[in-house]
Amino acid sequence: MSRKPKQIAIYGKGGIGKSTTTSNISAALVEAGYKVMQFGCDPKADSTTTLRGGEYIPSVLDLLAEKRRVDAREAVFKGFGGIYCVEAGGPAPGVGCAGRGIITAVELLKQQRIFEDLDLDYVIYDVLGDVVCGGFAVPVREGIAEHVFTVSSADFMAIYAANNLFRGIEKFSSSGGALLGGIIANSINTDFQRDIIEDFAKRTSTPIVQYVPRSLTVTQAELSGKTTIEAAPQSEQADVYRALARHIAEHETSKVPTPLSQVELREWSASWAEHIVRMERADRERARAVA
Amino acid sequence: MAINLRTPQAETRDQRLGTITQWDGPASQLAKDSAFTFGCGRDCGPGGKRLCELNSPYSQASMCAEQIAVTNATIIKDTVVIQHSPIGCASSQSFTSRYSRDLAARRGWKPEDPKSICTNLGEQDMVFGGVDRLAETIRDAYERHHPRVIFVATSCATGIIGDDVDGTARQLEDELGIPIVALHCEGFKSRHWSSGWDVIEHGILRRLVPNRTHEKNPDLLNVIHLGGPDVFTPLVGPLGLKVNLIMGGNSLERLADLSTAAATVTMCFVLSYLATGLEQEYGVPEIRAPLPYGQDATDNWLRDIARVTQREHLVEAVIASERARIAPELERLRGLLKGKKGFVAAGAAFAHGLIADLRELGVTVDDAYSFHHDPSTDSGDPEQDSLGHLIQTTGEIENFTVSPDQHFQTHAALKRSNPDFVICRHSGTTATLAGRLGIPVLPIFYSNDGLGYEGLLTIGRAILRVLPRRRFYEDVAAHSAFPYQPWWLEQTNPYALDTAEAAE
Numbered sequence: 001m002s003r004k005p006k007q008i009a010i011y012g013k014g015g016i017g018k019s020t021t022t023s024n025i026s027a028a029l030v031e032a033g034y035k036v037m038q039f040g041c042d043p044k045a046d047s048t049t050t051l052r053g054g055e056y057i058p059s060v061l062d063l064l065a066e067k068r069r070v071d072a073r074e075a076v077f078k079g080f081g082g083i084y085c086v087e088a089g090g091p092a093p094g095v096g097c098a099g100r101g102i103i104t105a106v107e108l109l110k111q112q113r114i115f116e117d118l119d120l121d122y123v124i125y126d127v128l129g130d131v132v133c134g135g136f137a138v139p140v141r142e143g144i145a146e147h148v149f150t151v152s153s154a155d156f157m158a159i160y161a162a163n164n165l166f167r168g169i170e171k172f173s174s175s176g177g178a179l180l181g182g183i184i185a186n187s188i189n190t191d192f193q194r195d196i197i198e199d200f201a202k203r204t205s206t207p208i209v210q211y212v213p214r215s216l217t218v219t220q221a222e223l224s225g226k227t228t229i230e231a232a233p234q235s236e237q238a239d240v241y242r243a244l245a246r247h248i249a250e251h252e253t254s255k256v257p258t259p260l261s262q263v264e265l266r267e268w269s270a271s272w273a274e275h276i277v278r279m280e281r282a283d284r285e286r287a288r289a290v291a
Numbered sequence: 292m293a294i295n296l297r298t299p300q301a302e303t304r305d306q307r308l309g310t311i312t313q314w315d316g317p318a319s320q321l322a323k324d325s326a327f328t329f330g331c332g333r334d335c336g337p338g339g340k341r342l343c344e345l346n347s348p349y350s351q352a353s354m355c356a357e358q359i360a361v362t363n364a365t366i367i368k369d370t371v372v373i374q375h376s377p378i379g380c381a382s383s384q385s386f387t388s389r390y391s392r393d394l395a396a397r398r399g400w401k402p403e404d405p406k407s408i409c410t411n412l413g414e415q416d417m418v419f420g421g422v423d424r425l426a427e428t429i430r431d432a433y434e435r436h437h438p439r440v441i442f443v444a445t446s447c448a449t450g451i452i453g454d455d456v457d458g459t460a461r462q463l464e465d466e467l468g469i470p471i472v473a474l475h476c477e478g479f480k481s482r483h484w485s486s487g488w489d490v491i492e493h494g495i496l497r498r499l500v501p502n503r504t505h506e507k508n509p510d511l512l513n514v515i516h517l518g519g520p521d522v523f524t525p526l527v528g529p530l531g532l533k534v535n536l537i538m539g540g541n542s543l544e545r546l547a548d549l550s551t552a553a554a555t556v557t558m559c560f561v562l563s564y565l566a567t568g569l570e571q572e573y574g575v576p577e578i579r580a581p582l583p584y585g586q587d588a589t590d591n592w593l594r595d596i597a598r599v600t601q602r603e604h605l606v607e608a609v610i611a612s613e614r615a616r617i618a619p620e621l622e623r624l625r626g627l628l629k630g631k632k633g634f635v636a637a638g639a640a641f642a643h644g645l646i647a648d649l650r651e652l653g654v655t656v657d658d659a660y661s662f663h664h665d666p667s668t669d670s671g672d673p674e675q676d677s678l679g680h681l682i683q684t685t686g687e688i689e690n691f692t693v694s695p696d697q698h699f700q701t702h703a704a705l706k707r708s709n710p711d712f713v714i715c716r717h718s719g720t721t722a723t724l725a726g727r728l729g730i731p732v733l734p735i736f737y738s739n740d741g742l743g744y745e746g747l748l749t750i751g752r753a754i755l756r757v758l759p760r761r762r763f764y765e766d767v768a769a770h771s772a773f774p775y776q777p778w779w780l781e782q783t784n785p786y787a788l789d790t791a792e793a794a795e
Contacts, residue, residue: 137453137455138453172458175459175461175462
């Protein structure tokens with residue numbers, strides 16, 4: 001009898017470093033001896049490239065485009081440390097329905113019992129951040145992921161996307177959907193950025209799982225088609241990802257989030273805007289006084 | 292591959308069984324290629340090749356899997372079906388209503404209108420999501436009709452926007468305290484309507500069959516059929532078996548008895564998902580002997596039932612008495628039908644059964660038309676290869692066409708065959724077409740007519756009733772015209788338009 005893997009979904013605004021973070025979590029988990037699948041749920045199908053030396057893999061929907069009967073096993077590829085890499089894929093930009101693509105791809109793997117057969121410890125879904133339609137919400141619905149984490153920087157647009165995700169999770173929480181594990185605070189290098197993300201976390205009663213600083217090591221690893229764990233295993237940044245993976249592995253209880261309403265979010269960001277202006281003015285005055 | 296009941300959505304038969312809808316050639320080739328491609332069952336010797344589907348450049352309208360799932364859910368008593376769809380999907384429910392009343396009359400039930408509601412989705416629901424409206428409709432359905440079960444059938448529209456029907460059903464189930472069964476029957480998912488059978492059987496198997504294996508009833512035989520009168524009790528009653536007739540109008544009690552039965556038979560292997568699932572989940576054996584069309588097949592079918600239910604000591608006497616009973620009438624019918632040429636159009640295993648009947652009645656069948664073809668079954672047992680069995684026991688069918696009830700292709704197939712009569716199911720297209728071509732036609736709606744010993748007589752007599760109507764049909768033909776170009780009107784190859792590219 002195969003055990004049930006722990007299923008985790010990682011959401012975040014496009015370009016925020018979601019795939020980088022997810023791939024490093026996968027790499028750290030596999031390094032710690034777990035059996036891991038990373039499932040990219042983005043039509044760009046580039047979630048797992050750094051697990052495969054920069055190489056793209058054919059997606060589930062690429063297979064479906066070729067033939068009517070799909071053996072989903074053909075869409076599973078091994079990457080760094082034996083991580084099973086799958087990309088849902090999707091239509092070309094501007095045509096078809098990417099959301100339906102996610103539904104079809106996830107369903108195909110479920111029906112063919114891929115998760116059970118591979119006897120996995122973890123399935124990590126890396127999902128396009130803005131939950132724009134029902135399809136992108138599939139990983140947080142009943143019977144798929146149990147815990148959702150969101151990758152966010154202190155950038156306001158990233159926080160808006162995270163808040164939107166919280167609203168989606170809140171909606172599905174009453175019908176058995178996934179709950180919120182916490183925020184992975186990415187690219188946080190200054191106290192000021194930390195203040196913003198901490199304030200948002202406090203307002204929405206969400207824990208911050210880990211702070212991940214912006215680092216050149218990550219960029220270098222990415223450019224060589226690798227995760228930081230693979231390219232720079234001794235680096236400080238690799239240890240940050242290891243700590244993050246450990247927190248996720250140990251994470252047991254997620255919660256129903258309490259997102260801000262549109263009005264609250266606007267007021268909250270406006271208050272930070274005033275705060276920023278005040279801070280800048282204070283800085284300028286200090287500079288003048290020194291002069 | 293076992294049936295996967297963990298997911299709310301049934302895997303399509305295209306994916307599970309390799310179902311195809313377009314093919315033309317000798318039946319033996321189809322059987323051989325199917326066996327070669329899907330596990331080498333019967334007749335898989337050397338020289339096999341992959342089953343290749345043809346590729347017709349266009350389709351005329353036929354049917355949708357959603358209709359099969361919705362109709363068969365709607366006729367289950369004490370339930371309400373909610374179609375979570377734009378209103379157009381509900382147009383087939385006028386047929387369901389008539390069907391339900393007709394069934395009631397034939398089965399001696401009180402005729403009642405079946406209960407069905409459509410969420411009537413519009414532009415706003417497509418943009419903003421339709422689950423709130425669905426939740427409201429489920430509550431309304433419960434308040435109005437107090438059903439014991441509510442089915443929620445999805446549609447193409449809700450499938451594309453990704454409405455969380457399962458989550459909503461679960462939530463309302465907790466609120467109302469009755470099972471709310473989601474039927475994922477988006478029409479685009481499968482190329483053939485028969486996938487709708489899998490959807491409703493999947494829903495029944497997952498949610499409406501409690502595990503009562505400890506209450507085993509050794510005299511109960513589940514019979515899964517397409518619908519119609521009970522012709523099974525006279526067949527298996529003499530063996531001391533009680534029939535639990537499933538599909539085509541159930542009560543929830545009958546469904547709840549499924550896991551207690553001694554065995555399950557399916558009257559058409561197109562519906563065998565439920566039978567295979569009952570064996571897999573509850574150990575209720577599925578009878579896999581070839582279907583009881585014709586005397587020899589019926590003998591063996593009864594013997595297999597007797598073997599599984601441990602009443603072999605009774606069966607030979609039943610067979611002998613039945614054979615003796617029908618012998619004189621069968622002889623008379625054979626005399627009258629000798630030399631006649633028939634054309635069969637029906638769905639897969641049912642078509643194969645009708646051909647066996649006709650051949651036993653002495654009718655020549657060189658041409659047949661199957662609405663789809665399943666190269667394998669869920670059990671994977673070559674015993675259920677009904678086409679292979681037909682060829683092995685009664686010989687080749689030279690022109691065997693697989694087509695999802697495409698009018699233009701049926702026209703060519705009938706031109707090629709030029710039969711004395713047509714016998715068909717899904718009478719809407721084939722029957723009217725045959726009539727307009729001047730061919731006497733016997734439409735069969737209730738597909739149990741040809742089963743068992745008595746079925747041979749029923750079918751034989753019915754054919755004799757339509758044969759004398761040739762003049763009438765010729766008159767109809769004289770006043771009929773088809774919307775095709777002259778070159779197509781002369782075509783005798785249903786796939787003459789095929790691009791000749793063999794698609795998978």
